[in-house]
Amino acid sequence: MKNCLMILFVAILGSVNISNAQTSDSLTIRKIYDMSLLNGKSYAWLDHLSNEIGGRLSGSYNAQRAVEYTKAQLEELGLDKVWLQPVMVPKWTRGEREFAYVQTGPGETRNVNITALGGSIATPDGGTKAEVIEVQGLEQLKEYGKENIKGKIVFFNRPMRADHISTFDAYGGCVDQRYSGAEEAAKYGAAGVIVRSLNLRLDDLPHTGSMSYVDTPADKRIPAAAISTNDAEYLSGMLKIKKDLKLYFKLNCEVFPDVKSYNVIGEITGSENPDKIMVIGGHLDSWDLGDGSHDDGAGVVQSMEVLRLFKEIGYKPKNTLRVVLFMNEENGLRGGNKYAEVARTKGENHFFALESDAGGFTPRGFGITATNAQFDKILSWKPLFEPYLIHYFKRGGGGADISPLKDGNIVLAGLIPDSQRYFDHHHAANDTFDAVNKRELELGAATMASLVYLVDKYGLDNINKGKKQLKD
Amino acid sequence: MKNCLMILFVAILGSVNISNAQTSDSLTIRKIYDMSLLNGKSYAWLDHLSNEIGGRLSGSYNAQRAVEYTKAQLEELGLDKVWLQPVMVPKWTRGEREFAYVQTGPGETRNVNITALGGSIATPDGGTKAEVIEVQGLEQLKEYGKENIKGKIVFFNRPMRADHISTFDAYGGCVDQRYSGAEEAAKYGAAGVIVRSLNLRLDDLPHTGSMSYVDTPADKRIPAAAISTNDAEYLSGMLKIKKDLKLYFKLNCEVFPDVKSYNVIGEITGSENPDKIMVIGGHLDSWDLGDGSHDDGAGVVQSMEVLRLFKEIGYKPKNTLRVVLFMNEENGLRGGNKYAEVARTKGENHFFALESDAGGFTPRGFGITATNAQFDKILSWKPLFEPYLIHYFKRGGGGADISPLKDGNIVLAGLIPDSQRYFDHHHAANDTFDAVNKRELELGAATMASLVYLVDKYGLDNINKGKKQLKD
Numbered sequence: 001m002k003n004c005l006m007i008l009f010v011a012i013l014g015s016v017n018i019s020n021a022q023t024s025d026s027l028t029i030r031k032i033y034d035m036s037l038l039n040g041k042s043y044a045w046l047d048h049l050s051n052e053i054g055g056r057l058s059g060s061y062n063a064q065r066a067v068e069y070t071k072a073q074l075e076e077l078g079l080d081k082v083w084l085q086p087v088m089v090p091k092w093t094r095g096e097r098e099f100a101y102v103q104t105g106p107g108e109t110r111n112v113n114i115t116a117l118g119g120s121i122a123t124p125d126g127g128t129k130a131e132v133i134e135v136q137g138l139e140q141l142k143e144y145g146k147e148n149i150k151g152k153i154v155f156f157n158r159p160m161r162a163d164h165i166s167t168f169d170a171y172g173g174c175v176d177q178r179y180s181g182a183e184e185a186a187k188y189g190a191a192g193v194i195v196r197s198l199n200l201r202l203d204d205l206p207h208t209g210s211m212s213y214v215d216t217p218a219d220k221r222i223p224a225a226a227i228s229t230n231d232a233e234y235l236s237g238m239l240k241i242k243k244d245l246k247l248y249f250k251l252n253c254e255v256f257p258d259v260k261s262y263n264v265i266g267e268i269t270g271s272e273n274p275d276k277i278m279v280i281g282g283h284l285d286s287w288d289l290g291d292g293s294h295d296d297g298a299g300v301v302q303s304m305e306v307l308r309l310f311k312e313i314g315y316k317p318k319n320t321l322r323v324v325l326f327m328n329e330e331n332g333l334r335g336g337n338k339y340a341e342v343a344r345t346k347g348e349n350h351f352f353a354l355e356s357d358a359g360g361f362t363p364r365g366f367g368i369t370a371t372n373a374q375f376d377k378i379l380s381w382k383p384l385f386e387p388y389l390i391h392y393f394k395r396g397g398g399g400a401d402i403s404p405l406k407d408g409n410i411v412l413a414g415l416i417p418d419s420q421r422y423f424d425h426h427h428a429a430n431d432t433f434d435a436v437n438k439r440e441l442e443l444g445a446a447t448m449a450s451l452v453y454l455v456d457k458y459g460l461d462n463i464n465k466g467k468k469q470l471k472d
Numbered sequence: 473m474k475n476c477l478m479i480l481f482v483a484i485l486g487s488v489n490i491s492n493a494q495t496s497d498s499l500t501i502r503k504i505y506d507m508s509l510l511n512g513k514s515y516a517w518l519d520h521l522s523n524e525i526g527g528r529l530s531g532s533y534n535a536q537r538a539v540e541y542t543k544a545q546l547e548e549l550g551l552d553k554v555w556l557q558p559v560m561v562p563k564w565t566r567g568e569r570e571f572a573y574v575q576t577g578p579g580e581t582r583n584v585n586i587t588a589l590g591g592s593i594a595t596p597d598g599g600t601k602a603e604v605i606e607v608q609g610l611e612q613l614k615e616y617g618k619e620n621i622k623g624k625i626v627f628f629n630r631p632m633r634a635d636h637i638s639t640f641d642a643y644g645g646c647v648d649q650r651y652s653g654a655e656e657a658a659k660y661g662a663a664g665v666i667v668r669s670l671n672l673r674l675d676d677l678p679h680t681g682s683m684s685y686v687d688t689p690a691d692k693r694i695p696a697a698a699i700s701t702n703d704a705e706y707l708s709g710m711l712k713i714k715k716d717l718k719l720y721f722k723l724n725c726e727v728f729p730d731v732k733s734y735n736v737i738g739e740i741t742g743s744e745n746p747d748k749i750m751v752i753g754g755h756l757d758s759w760d761l762g763d764g765s766h767d768d769g770a771g772v773v774q775s776m777e778v779l780r781l782f783k784e785i786g787y788k789p790k791n792t793l794r795v796v797l798f799m800n801e802e803n804g805l806r807g808g809n810k811y812a813e814v815a816r817t818k819g820e821n822h823f824f825a826l827e828s829d830a831g832g833f834t835p836r837g838f839g840i841t842a843t844n845a846q847f848d849k850i851l852s853w854k855p856l857f858e859p860y861l862i863h864y865f866k867r868g869g870g871g872a873d874i875s876p877l878k879d880g881n882i883v884l885a886g887l888i889p890d891s892q893r894y895f896d897h898h899h900a901a902n903d904t905f906d907a908v909n910k911r912e913l914e915l916g917a918a919t920m921a922s923l924v925y926l927v928d929k930y931g932l933d934n935i936n937k938g939k940k941q942l943k944d
Binding site: 418 | 859
């Protein structure tokens with residue numbers, strides 16, 4: 001009986017402590033959201049990045065301007081350290097605007113909205129003109145074989161599936177066509193590749209994105225481009241009634257030697273554990289067609305905002321908090337790799353990294369790569385997020401730039417915004433500032449800051465590992 | 473021990489049953505979402521309603537065209553019954569476009585974006601020109617008193633609070649200025665009223681909406697209009713440096729005698745309980761500035777889609793399912809009142825009503841007015857919604873049109889879409905088709921259909937009441 005009473009007593013004490021902690025935490029989190037929504041800076045930063053600078057392809061002047069602008073802004077926040085981390089990045093340029101048409105007969109042509117894929121070679125000076133063979137995916141190349149493909153333009157037309165609830169799942173189911181289409185089609189002697197844009201809507205905007213020739217010899221490489229979903233529908237329809245129609249396209253891309261660029265880094269040094277590091281970030285580079293507001297201007301300014309919010313509400317993290325604005329996520333991931341390489345060389349202890357690179361839409365939750373115990377610990381904070389309609393804590397996730405930090409100990413997390421509109425804008429000319437809603441962007445920044453606050457305060461020690469250490 | 477085994481056995485059986493039911497339900501719900509996302513009709517219906525018909529103010533030709541169009545579309549679905557329910561509605565017209573300017577000195581004027589509030593009288597033929605007194609709310613009128621207000625234009629400028637997470641809460645905190653501003657200001661002898669638009673963004677669009685003079689005598693009524701948030705900021709700033717500036721505005725509204733209109737109703741008669749009725753709906757009328765795509769074209773087509781989805785997947789509801797497209801939600805609620813009045817007269821048994829009238833954005837969940845037991849029953853279905861990222865089940869809610877059905881037994885529910893962008897468009901010229909995302913609209917329709925399916929299958933008997941009846 002005595003034991004029972006004792007247990008009860010301890011349990012009550014424990015719940016009182018939890019309850020007090022939760023009240024204090026909920027007040028801090030309320031302050032974070034209020035500051036972001038009432039006196040946020042993320043939207044003004046994004047306005048500058050998008051409208052005064054614009055698209056920021058790696059190796060471009062604009063990418064350098066973005067480095068200088070964000071570094072200056074971080075310096076104004078009064079962080080403990082701000083620095084540039086040099087990294088060599090690829091320099092690929094689009095050149096003059098691309099042009100394409102379908103020819104169905106003598107003089108009968110229709111223009112097609114086209115954009116070169118990032119990394120593609122140019123077409124010959126006179127362009128590429130050939131018959132078209134439509135396939136629904138890489139695996140269909142084998143089925144058709146060299147005899148049907150040689151000398152033709154391969155048209156990858158498998159659409160994104162509308163029945164996926166997360167549009168990222170739909171993207172994941174199609175992106176191989178864009179990334180590997182040219183590499184694979186070249187093996188069958190294709191003259192070029194065009195890919196249906198990775199967009200769930202039917203519209204006239206071609207969506208670019210990275211592709212790779214991997215180890216295809218230079219003389220075997222073929223040009224690769226994306227056409228709009230409306231044009232993909234048109235072309236597919238025409239091919240049904242006229243199999244020998246020809247497509248003409250002209251790309252003017254060029255590859256230059258690598259260029260020196262930078263990750264932009266700012267730090268609030270931890271008050272108790274300066275050697276334990278939390279990283280938050282997004283990528284500073286973007287494609288060149290729009291101004292990169294959703295991908296990933298939003299993630300950049302939200303990450304900067306997390307540090308500003310802590311400064312403004314007077315929260316001093318116990319652990320070191322770094323914002324890293326990664327260079328070259330889109331066509332190389334050189335920034336992410338460089339950051340992880342330097343961290344390893346220096347023997348730095350990173351225990352948490354959070355990336356925002358899924359658009360500036362209403363935040364819904366986080367994807368988290370962690371042990372079960374760590375995930376459960378984060379899940380125990382869920383009630384603190386519910387007043388902000390953050391309900392979704394998903395196992396698995398993170399971000400491309402922070403993925404090279406993965407080492408079996410670090411917890412990786414990615415902000416999950418609402419994904420429904422993301423691919424309407426992704427890598428296209430309409431990824432622009434007007435497509436970002438101020439409140440949605442600010443809610444995302446506050447949601448990130450709230451998670452970082454809890455991680456900093458309560459830690460993410462691997463509980464299993466901890467137990468083992470206690471036994472030792 | 474035997475008892476324990478028995479209990480265990482029953483518990484396992486029970487969980488197997490629950491698990492089988494959940495599997496069958498999850499398959500049906502998957503079918504519903506697939507049908508809506510892959511072969512939905514809601515977006516095409518909305519396209520017609522918005523682009524071929526347009527704004528549908530009660531009593532207008534467009535409202536009548538919307539009645540005829542939606543009735544014809546429901547008839548094509550092969551429902552058991554489709555009919556029109558007559559209802560007399562107010563007819564208020566905006567007339568020629570409104571005009572307003574601020575005069576800061578001789579010849580120094582700046583035009584102001586203005587729109588009459590629905591129900592307002594016109595200004596005199598020559599317009600109204602007077603000094604302006606800015607207030608932050610109805611209660612401040614008393615503070616200033618007749619001596620400061622008489623003959624002036626009262627400018628209600630309390631902004632929507634950005635720190636509310638639900639923008640509807642922010643709206644609720646300000647809408648009294650729009651609805652009652654003229655009634656209250658008239659008591660102090662004001663010459664007119666202008667209200668800061670109910671919008672969280674700073675932009676140039678004035679937002680209309682209903683107002684009421686209540687029992688203000690006709691000769692004491694004063695004209696009332698909304699100005700854009702940018703103009704509200706400008707005017708407030710100017711008033712700080714020039715207290716005696718004058719505002720001119722001209723409204724051309726007119727009130728006509730009531731007009732006969734209709735609720736549009738379609739029904740799938742229940743296969744087991746034809747006398748037990750579930751209602752789903754939205755309102756067919758809209759304001760006239762945009763085309764009413766979000767408010768409430770979205771709710772109309774989503775509600776129609778629920779019945780179509782059931783037809784397509786071959787689900788025959790046990791209870792009667794009615795879609796009601798209510799007329800005159802915006803400036804009178806006559807349709808909602810008429811429907812409830814007829815239902816009561818006929819002694820109809822409505823046990824569930826679901827409205828969609830919060831925009832066609834990504835669905836997040838439902839607001840539910842029910843007993844605790846009923847709410848808990850609905851909450852037990854939450855796992856079935858989680859694959860669709862529907863996480864939010866909130867106590868309280870429903871919709872204006874279904875609220876007159878409230879009788880202590882019926883469960884009222886409202887679809888809760890993401891609210892962040894809603895008031896960017898609400899009652900303004902940019903509430904248009906292009907602001908609605910196809911997938912978000914379709915997800916909303918499927919989410920509604922899934923709840924209706926579960927309510928139909930498992931019922932919503934008030935469990936407390938049920939127990940009592942067992943005892944009797």
